[in-house]
Amino acid sequence: MIGQVRQTHVDGIETVLAAGPPGQVHAGLAFRVGIADESMTTRGLSHLVEHLALHEHGHGHLNFNGATTDCFTIFHVDGTEDEVVEYLNGVCRSLRSLPMHRLEVEKDILRAEQAGRSGSWAAELASWRYGARTYGLSAFPEFGLKKLTPEVVQSWADAHFTTENAVLWMSCDDPPEGLDLRLPAGWRAAPPPPTSALPVTPAYLQGPPGGIALQSVVPRSTHASLFATVLGKELFRALRQHGGYSYTAAAAYLPRDSEWATVTALADAAPEKDDAVVGGFVDAIAKLCVGNVEEADLASAKTSALRALESFDSTAGRLPAHAMNLLVGHPTPTDAELVAEIEAADSGDIERVAGLVWDDALVLVPRAGLEWAGVDPAPQNSTDIVSGSEHIALDDKQLTLIVGPAGVTIRHAGGAQSTVRYTELAALHTYPDGGRVLVGQDGFRVVVEPTRYVRGVEVVRAIDAAVPEESVLAMPARTPEQIPGSLRLMSAESGSPPSRARKAAAITFMSLLGLVVLFWIFVSASLTVHAISPPDDENDYLVAAIMGWIVQGMLAGTFVWLWRQLRRTW
Amino acid sequence: VSSTGSTASAELFPELGELAALADQGDWRTLELVLDAEQDAEVLIRVMNVIVERPGVERLLEDVVFRQRDSALANTLLAWRHVVLGWQARSGRRAEHVRMEDFHEFVAQLRRAERRLIDVCARYPAYVPAWHVRLPAARGLQLGTSEVRRRYDRLARLQPHCLESQRQLLQQLCPKWSGDPWDAAFEFVRGCSAEAPEASAVPSLIAEIYIELYMELGADEGSRRLAEPDVLEELRAAGQASVLNPNFPMNYLWASAHSAFALAFSLAGEHASARPHFEALGPYVAAETWERVTGDPKALLERHQALASAAARR
Numbered sequence: 001m002i003g004q005v006r007q008t009h010v011d012g013i014e015t016v017l018a019a020g021p022p023g024q025v026h027a028g029l030a031f032r033v034g035i036a037d038e039s040m041t042t043r044g045l046s047h048l049v050e051h052l053a054l055h056e057h058g059h060g061h062l063n064f065n066g067a068t069t070d071c072f073t074i075f076h077v078d079g080t081e082d083e084v085v086e087y088l089n090g091v092c093r094s095l096r097s098l099p100m101h102r103l104e105v106e107k108d109i110l111r112a113e114q115a116g117r118s119g120s121w122a123a124e125l126a127s128w129r130y131g132a133r134t135y136g137l138s139a140f141p142e143f144g145l146k147k148l149t150p151e152v153v154q155s156w157a158d159a160h161f162t163t164e165n166a167v168l169w170m171s172c173d174d175p176p177e178g179l180d181l182r183l184p185a186g187w188r189a190a191p192p193p194p195t196s197a198l199p200v201t202p203a204y205l206q207g208p209p210g211g212i213a214l215q216s217v218v219p220r221s222t223h224a225s226l227f228a229t230v231l232g233k234e235l236f237r238a239l240r241q242h243g244g245y246s247y248t249a250a251a252a253y254l255p256r257d258s259e260w261a262t263v264t265a266l267a268d269a270a271p272e273k274d275d276a277v278v279g280g281f282v283d284a285i286a287k288l289c290v291g292n293v294e295e296a297d298l299a300s301a302k303t304s305a306l307r308a309l310e311s312f313d314s315t316a317g318r319l320p321a322h323a324m325n326l327l328v329g330h331p332t333p334t335d336a337e338l339v340a341e342i343e344a345a346d347s348g349d350i351e352r353v354a355g356l357v358w359d360d361a362l363v364l365v366p367r368a369g370l371e372w373a374g375v376d377p378a379p380q381n382s383t384d385i386v387s388g389s390e391h392i393a394l395d396d397k398q399l400t401l402i403v404g405p406a407g408v409t410i411r412h413a414g415g416a417q418s419t420v421r422y423t424e425l426a427a428l429h430t431y432p433d434g435g436r437v438l439v440g441q442d443g444f445r446v447v448v449e450p451t452r453y454v455r456g457v458e459v460v461r462a463i464d465a466a467v468p469e470e471s472v473l474a475m476p477a478r479t480p481e482q483i484p485g486s487l488r489l490m491s492a493e494s495g496s497p498p499s500r501a502r503k504a505a506a507i508t509f510m511s512l513l514g515l516v517v518l519f520w521i522f523v524s525a526s527l528t529v530h531a532i533s534p535p536d537d538e539n540d541y542l543v544a545a546i547m548g549w550i551v552q553g554m555l556a557g558t559f560v561w562l563w564r565q566l567r568r569t570w
Numbered sequence: 571v572s573s574t575g576s577t578a579s580a581e582l583f584p585e586l587g588e589l590a591a592l593a594d595q596g597d598w599r600t601l602e603l604v605l606d607a608e609q610d611a612e613v614l615i616r617v618m619n620v621i622v623e624r625p626g627v628e629r630l631l632e633d634v635v636f637r638q639r640d641s642a643l644a645n646t647l648l649a650w651r652h653v654v655l656g657w658q659a660r661s662g663r664r665a666e667h668v669r670m671e672d673f674h675e676f677v678a679q680l681r682r683a684e685r686r687l688i689d690v691c692a693r694y695p696a697y698v699p700a701w702h703v704r705l706p707a708a709r710g711l712q713l714g715t716s717e718v719r720r721r722y723d724r725l726a727r728l729q730p731h732c733l734e735s736q737r738q739l740l741q742q743l744c745p746k747w748s749g750d751p752w753d754a755a756f757e758f759v760r761g762c763s764a765e766a767p768e769a770s771a772v773p774s775l776i777a778e779i780y781i782e783l784y785m786e787l788g789a790d791e792g793s794r795r796l797a798e799p800d801v802l803e804e805l806r807a808a809g810q811a812s813v814l815n816p817n818f819p820m821n822y823l824w825a826s827a828h829s830a831f832a833l834a835f836s837l838a839g840e841h842a843s844a845r846p847h848f849e850a851l852g853p854y855v856a857a858e859t860w861e862r863v864t865g866d867p868k869a870l871l872e873r874h875q876a877l878a879s880a881a882a883r884r
Contacts, residue, residue, distance in 0.1 A: 243720055243723065245716070245720070272716060273716045274714070274716070275713055275714025275715070275716045275717035275720075276714070276716035276717050276719065276720035278713075278717065279708070279713060279717040279720055279721070280720060282688065283688065283691060283692065286688045286689065286691070286692035287692040287695070289692065290689060290692045290693045292692055292693055292695070367714070368711075368712060368713060368714065371681065372680070372681050372684050372685075372711045372713065373684070373685070373688060374681075374685050
């Protein structure tokens, strides 16, 4: 029972203790810092600290792990008292002075980890809801890794992995002997306030075929948690059991910070059943929104929730949640309070949460959209444009790039437009070939491919000059196939802007080609003169003259084409 | 052209005319009493169909749902009226011939209907008429074949062998709507016919699908196809199993089912087989069945009736 949780301090760190199963100690150290505290250009910082702090435990037999989430970085361990002491002491020792000789190796490990991770629909929805910052950052790769220096990493650790910003939990009556958890002094950081990139909800996004996903943010509550269980049962019955339209149909509830929780629901679709899945999904939620809750579903949700409270090591099992509540300042109710809340929940409570969930919903749908169900599309375009010089793409006359002092806009005559203002810039990705991608804090992107514009190189220079170094993320080289535009091969080899030597070589080549063209004009003209007034009856000169002019046309065409291409790059 | 099935003949069934008059007079209390007393969902659908075809009935229904927010009947009727108005705006023309503003009106009306029906079905998942109206709504909103199918399956679990609803799904399954080959449509109507109880109107779906096939193929190729022996055999068997069965009851589906057979046999040039259907119908041929294949149903009908009786004399 939560009443038996004892609060104390170990080396100044707030600590919660509760008796667990004998012989084994579950323990963990959680810090109130995570992905949501980072930025696009430092994305990966907390994760990197976590890896460095765990480095010395890499080869033991101990059952331990680390995790970095939106709001927390967590180190946990199961073992004997001695093992737990050794693990926690090691983590704190490393945090005080991170093993920087491991920095590049750990970065490589993180990159490998990332390569194995595929983009999830939850992250996709988060980036649309929050933009390229706070709780939307988890949608983006750990872009910051490359430029993180030892100084930056250690100062992040010193600022966030502090005594005050940590909570320790242990499933034992008293802290074991020998703990040395000294950390730098600091402060308890509140969870970052969420940013918004979604002006109106409910809204939908067009996703790929294969299923539907919904995400909503609602106040944390027992009722919302019960709602997710009930919705999961409703979806499973409607989409899996009755129709066989889906294999997976489920819903989940997860606290986001001290006040809010994320409710997610997902149903995949059997081939060619996408439309039925969308229809059944909408009907399932609508049913709960009008309070038509199956009594058996609610009763079973309540029973599972109560059973979780009653289980043998429930108190010790919920210590991590308790610790994280302490870190974000969310009160942890007593068991008695929880039981009372669960038991009192009725269909009206589920209906109220359903209304909140639907009002705040962001839905990823395949194909046809959701206007028919009263849901509008999430904005696909920036609302404003910058003023500045306009550049029309060479390979698509409908596409205009506007580069101004305030930022960059790319717009298509079809209506699509995307703007990133320098004051709202999350990051500038730079490719060695000259390609630039500006990512706004609202998640909108402007891709600048210098090979697509006559004055592409100038444009790239202007953007580079306007963006401070700390916002720049250097990206690895792209293969020629990844670079659009007619001059990609030349550009990819030479880099951008082209070197002086290459410029000189090109000018020499063009001059020689020019001379050949002039010479051939002379040859063709001579042949023509002979053809018109042949010295004898033979007609060979006419054929030769025609051939001569054909070759001349090809030579001149090549010259003009190359000349234009070169002007585009320089 | 009605999107939601044929209008039953008011001369045959005077009570339908009386209900229509109640709707025109705005006598909701009586109307509600009569409709709420109807136990057979398929009959209820037929009767509701008559009411939603009344011009201007939406004014009465809007007034009623304002006062009876949770009424399944009133909300379904109003939603159905939106569907009728939507399909009227769209007209029966092929998509490329529909004017842009008419198409927008069509979609707007169907969305209005659909939002109301989502709510009715959420509150009263067993209310068959609402599921029925969600079929033409889903078709018009292009929610996809698997979704129309899901809605039909929900309905069929509550009310199997509902011919009006099966006609809706048949429309969706036809290549002109679904873009799929004919197989699914034929599989569906043959399945419905096989499972239908004795002397049911359901096997008339066989006649309907061949009329659809005729229209898809065009007059020459269509007539040839329908005149093939196996097709005629299938049509005759379906007629015997349904409207020509001595136990077939005189119900609201009687005229449209007979008319479908009469038309299918006429299009096949098999006038002798069309004759019993024309004879049974007498003056009560369902005009809308014939409107589907011609702009001048009267002329076509008279010609084929004459051919049928000539075939009888031979």
